[in-house]
Amino acid sequence: MTQDRNRRFWNRIAQRYAARPLKDVPAYEAMLAATAARLSPSARVLELGCGTGGTAIRLAPQVAHWTATDFSAEMVRIASAKPRGTNLTFKVVDAANAFYDGPYDVVCAFNVLHLVDDLPGLLARAHANLCPGGVLISKTWCFAGVNPVLRALFRALQVVRLFPDAATLSEAQLQQAIRGAGFDIVDQQVFGPHPQNPYIVARRSDGTADRL
Numbered sequence: 001m002t003q004d005r006n007r008r009f010w011n012r013i014a015q016r017y018a019a020r021p022l023k024d025v026p027a028y029e030a031m032l033a034a035t036a037a038r039l040s041p042s043a044r045v046l047e048l049g050c051g052t053g054g055t056a057i058r059l060a061p062q063v064a065h066w067t068a069t070d071f072s073a074e075m076v077r078i079a080s081a082k083p084r085g086t087n088l089t090f091k092v093v094d095a096a097n098a099f100y101d102g103p104y105d106v107v108c109a110f111n112v113l114h115l116v117d118d119l120p121g122l123l124a125r126a127h128a129n130l131c132p133g134g135v136l137i138s139k140t141w142c143f144a145g146v147n148p149v150l151r152a153l154f155r156a157l158q159v160v161r162l163f164p165d166a167a168t169l170s171e172a173q174l175q176q177a178i179r180g181a182g183f184d185i186v187d188q189q190v191f192g193p194h195p196q197n198p199y200i201v202a203r204r205s206d207g208t209a210d211r212l
């Protein structure tokens with residue numbers, strides 16, 4: 001199954017992922033600032049695919065509670081070893097099952113939505129587990145917009161398990177999936193050099209909470 005293969009992939013590369021320097025520090029800082037502007041001291045936040053926890057550790061001090069989740073035990077082991085405040089909890093759980101403690105004011109999904117098996121299902125769960133007016137904050141690779149030569153290279157790397165299985169979404173498909181789950185897109189920006197990796201803030205568009 002794709003998800004099991006991907007979990008093994010991320011467990012295997014977790015140490016290297018943790019050791020890699022950030023490619024574009026100003027872009028990352030700008031993305032953190034944009035996200036921080038959406039948070040409040042009373043907010044309960046769920047992060048999907050938190051990796052080694054850098055974003056959670058930076059932003060958790062600005063909210064009431066931050067639950068950072070990832071299906072890779074290795075990623076979470078590395079994240080959990082880092083110093084952090086008491087309002088940040090790390091959990092090993094796949095994105096589809098991460099919503100056990102909702103509702104949330106904010107759901108964050110940075111560089112992970114293109115990696116999940118069932119994007120419409122996950123977005124529906126995010127919508128159902130957000131408080132009225134809550135927001136989904138995401139940054140997602142839209143590989144359909146990537147140069148075809150690079151895409152062919154990614155496919156070759158997938159065959160030898162040096163790249164995870166990932167959806168080949170276009171930006172329009174991603175926006176459609178987000179809107180289709182009942183969100184209004186309220187902000188879209190690009191941080192860094194890749195327009196194929198948009199940062200999207202989407203607000204739950206109706207006023208009722210219906211946990212899935």
Ligand SMILES: C[S@@+](CC[C@H](N)C(=O)[O-])C[C@H]1O[C@@H](n2cnc3c(N)ncnc32)[C@H](O)[C@@H]1O
Nearest residue numbers: 010049050051070071072094095110111112115
């Ligand atoms: C590209 S990394 C991004 C990590 C971090 N969010 C960041 O932006 O640096 C993708 C992360 O998503 C996790 N991941 C992939 N598929 C997942 C799933 N279905 N459920 C939970 N986590 C998943 C991987 O283990 C990995 O830590």
